[in-house]
Amino acid sequence: MVCLGNICRSPIAKGILIKKLEDKNITWVEVDSAGTADYHVGGKADQRTVENGMKNGINLSSHRGRQFSKRDFDVFDQIYVMDSQNYADVIDLATTKEETEKVKLILDELKPGAHLSVPDPWFGGEKDFEKVFTMLDKACDIIVDKIQFDEKA
Numbered sequence: 001m002v003c004l005g006n007i008c009r010s011p012i013a014k015g016i017l018i019k020k021l022e023d024k025n026i027t028w029v030e031v032d033s034a035g036t037a038d039y040h041v042g043g044k045a046d047q048r049t050v051e052n053g054m055k056n057g058i059n060l061s062s063h064r065g066r067q068f069s070k071r072d073f074d075v076f077d078q079i080y081v082m083d084s085q086n087y088a089d090v091i092d093l094a095t096t097k098e099e100t101e102k103v104k105l106i107l108d109e110l111k112p113g114a115h116l117s118v119p120d121p122w123f124g125g126e127k128d129f130e131k132v133f134t135m136l137d138k139a140c141d142i143i144v145d146k147i148q149f150d151e152k153a
């Protein structure tokens with residue numbers, strides 16, 4: 001899960017996906033988050049992110065920021081980005097077709113091909129964080145369905 005700062009959208013996305021996988025006893029998937037920027041490396045999630053997570057049953061208190069790196073292409077099969085700028089920044093680091101194909105806008109899981117972005121709630125308030133949560137929650141439902149399908153295939 002990748003956003004710009006790794007303190008708002010991608011930590012929420014990671015927390016949601018981990019919880020959904022735990023609820024289904026899916027233990028073989030590794031989930032992590034990162035930012036394209038280095039502004040918040042080692043830092044905690046935004047306080048509003050932590051509060052929104054808590055309200056929705058997700059504990060983000062142990063989150064620490066890290067920056068996306070080229071090595072992530074070797075570690076992860078799927079790289080979900082939150083917006084079109086994240087997409088461009090991550091694609092810039094890809095050097096093969098295989099790496100490029102791993103990168104997806106997360107909301108394309110909900111509306112394939114629409115190329116919608118998860119709006120950055122950084123300048124917003126609780127309502128904006130809740131809207132982000134709802135979008136990511138729906139997208140993660142589909143991601144879990146796909147993982148379950150892969151598990152059966």
Ligand code: 4NP
Binds near residue numbers: 006039
């Ligand atoms: P995020 O939000 O990319 O969803 O974590 C942001 C957080 C911090 C900044 C920008 C976006 N910032 O400029 O510090």
